[in-house]
Amino acid sequence: MYCYHTHTHFCDGSSHPEDYVKEALRLGFHSLGFSGHAPVPFENKFAIPESRIQEYCDTILLLKEKYKDHIQIFLGLEIDGIPGIMPSFHHFRETYRLDYTIGSVHLVQNPDNGRLWFIDGAYRETYDKGLERIMNGDIRRGVTLYYRQIQQMIYDEKPDIVGHLDKICMHNAGRYFSKEEEWYQHLVFETLEIIKQASCIVEINTRGIYKGRSKQLYPDAAWLPAIKEKEIPVTISPDAHQPGELSLLYEETLNLLQREGFRKIFIKGLECYQ
Secondary structure (H helix, E strand, O other): OOOOOOOOOOOOOOOOHHHHHHHHHHHOEEEEEEEOOOOOOOOOOOOOHHHHHHHHHHHHHHHHHHHOOEEEEEEEEEOOOOOOOOOHHHHEEEEOOEEEEEEEEEEOOOOOOEEEEEEOOOOHHHHHHHHHHHHHOOHHHHHHHHHHHHHHHHHHHHEEEOOOHHHHHHHOOOOOOOOOHHHHHHHHHHHHHHHHHHOOOOEEEEEEEEHHOOOOOOOOOOHHHHHHHHHEEEEEEEEEOHHHHOOHHHHHHHHHHHHHHOOOOOEEOOOOOO
């Protein structure tokens, strides 16, 4: 087993990185990747502060050396794709000598007013208020902008892993639009084709289910046949914010992927495990 989507107390996780390493060893992991939220240039409660990013990197590198005979440890960042606001992924890769990047969209920019709609987090009310105040209640436009932002991120930044694709559905919970609508399915299939062309890995993210915020994986299991048909590589991710979350729903998701015909899961691009 492994986990490459891991958040510690440097961002919005609960614990020191070494606590995650110890739990990973207890679970028999062969590798562990740290992917703290990269700093963002505005006030927030989830990202690593700019003043602590070097400390974060140094801490992971020290753990990599300390535990090198027991487990492979990798240094990464989950970077928000927000055009015109975030530094390039290349900047983070080169400045901090990252082993990998996860590219995600948590905040959707309305180009008309420049404001950001936060579609993640624990509270559905935040999603609803943002939809009304920032997207003027236009869910189709908001969702379209979400996927366009992911697509631009993939074109421009080519992250190693695309994080929690279709998380826009989490707080929607079937209220404002249906995933069966033709316009929505077109956006997903269009995005999957761009992911294929960029040779990115899609993570199968389990967090929404075990946190009780969704009944579906991200991306929804309904998209797995299309992902397999396009031969897009996949990886399993609990998006762990506590050491105890490192392996949640791993075996169940692995079994699902096997039933859908997947025979490999991918780690760090070319490395893969049956």
